[in-house]
Amino acid sequence: MVQVREQLAIEPMREADVPVVQEIERRIFTTPWPRNAYYRELSSRNSAYYIVLRREIGGHSEIIAYGGMWRMYDEAHVTTIGVRHDLQHRGYGRIVFAALLQAAYDTGARWVTLEVRTSNENAMRMYESFGFKVIGRRKGYYTDNGEDAIVMWSDSIYAPRFRRAYEANLERIEAEVKGLRRGVGPIRDR
Numbered sequence: 001m002v003q004v005r006e007q008l009a010i011e012p013m014r015e016a017d018v019p020v021v022q023e024i025e026r027r028i029f030t031t032p033w034p035r036n037a038y039y040r041e042l043s044s045r046n047s048a049y050y051i052v053l054r055r056e057i058g059g060h061s062e063i064i065a066y067g068g069m070w071r072m073y074d075e076a077h078v079t080t081i082g083v084r085h086d087l088q089h090r091g092y093g094r095i096v097f098a099a100l101l102q103a104a105y106d107t108g109a110r111w112v113t114l115e116v117r118t119s120n121e122n123a124m125r126m127y128e129s130f131g132f133k134v135i136g137r138r139k140g141y142y143t144d145n146g147e148d149a150i151v152m153w154s155d156s157i158y159a160p161r162f163r164r165a166y167e168a169n170l171e172r173i174e175a176e177v178k179g180l181r182r183g184v185g186p187i188r189d190r
């Protein structure tokens with residue numbers, strides 16, 4: 001449950017944010033990205049969309065979560081998402097994922113895909129709650145331990161089934177989040 005006295009904002013990730021994002025990442029992923037990978041992504045402004053979730057609490061501002069996505073033609077591909085280790089399962093991941101989907105709608109993507117470790121049931125549960133389905137498996141995709149990747153996709157993000165799941169998740173976000181619209185809003189239907 002998100003606390004009431006904090007202010008939350010979804011913002012574009014800037015180069016200056018990368019060290020903090022990496023600090024978060026090192027605690028939650030076994031193989032964090034090299035710093036250059038972030039700088040490369042941030043310079044690909046046309047196809048890459050990277051965000052941070054910032055919270056202001058007690059006069060202090062901090063990045064507590066982040067996420068990224070690639071747009072390739074009709075597809076938006078979620079490349080990464082993470083919430084600071086000590087703040088997980090309090091609704092922040094849902095906020096970041098909803099913001100990524102909002103961007104998928106805004107940029108006219110038709111579907112969203114992602115990969116997740118077979119063992120990462122928490123993340124999979126979140127994606128399923130957003131209406132994602134398993135469509136495949138990549139054998140030995142993760143080189144650190146040879147684990148398979150489960151490939152998930154949204155199917156059409158314009159399908160009523162998917163929109164309902166998206167809106168149900170938006171409704172579960174109690175906090176005001178700057179940069180995140182409530183309701184599906186002006187979606188460019190295709």
Ligand SMILES: CC(C)(COP(=O)(O)OP(=O)(O)OC[C@H]1O[C@@H](n2cnc3c(N)ncnc32)[C@H](O)[C@@H]1OP(=O)(O)O)[C@@H](O)C(=O)NCCC(=O)NCCS
Binds near residue numbers: 082115
């Ligand atoms: C996966 C992750 C981004 C989810 O963010 P979060 O803030 O922890 O999740 P939320 O509190 O927003 O929960 C959203 C849903 O995710 C699932 N979930 C998240 N954490 C969970 C946990 N510890 N136990 C069970 N379910 C969990 C649940 O379905 C949850 O919905 P619920 O509130 O109805 O239980 C976050 O846990 C994380 O950074 N994990 C480590 C990095 C990672 O695995 N990234 C994804 C790689 S594909």
